Amino acid sequence: MAAARHVRFYEDMAVADSIDGRFDMIVLHLFLVLNRLKGEGVEDIRQRLTDEFFADMDRSLRELGVSDVAVGKKVRRIAESYYGRVMAYDRALAVGSSALEEAISRNVYPEGASGESTRAMTGYFIEAVNRLASTPVKQILLGEVRFP
Secondary structure, three states: OOOOOHHHHOOOOOEEEEEEEEHHHHHHHHHHHHHHHHHOOHHHHHHHHHHHHHHHHHHHHHHOOOHHHHHHHHHHHHHHHHHEEEEEEEEHHHOOOOHHHHHHHHOOOOOOOOHHHHHHHHHHHHHHHHHHOOOHHHHHHHHOOOOO
């Protein structure tokens, strides 16, 4: 959460400083961690992180005053957005940087952004993937995740 709230995304990379923009940054960072843990024999931890994300979204909606009746519908929409982004980032990583730039442009900058902002965010994403790849799993499981 702290990484997703870093001011540089909103000031330097033109991410919308809004609920949607912050959601996109949370999902991006969660994806980076879950992607690093993939294939490491910690599927239960990956699932618990995902579950905690949705529980936090539920709590946040309630704190914002969303009624109990509407929370389920909103969480369902959040889930669709989340899984769509995760699939897009996963596919894009397999294809290469141009696909990743396109996925980031579509998901982080749905209203459009300069090519410079999109390239900067793509560079950050790739740097984060590489940094996490060299981070021992044990360190990540202890919550010691360092993003660029």
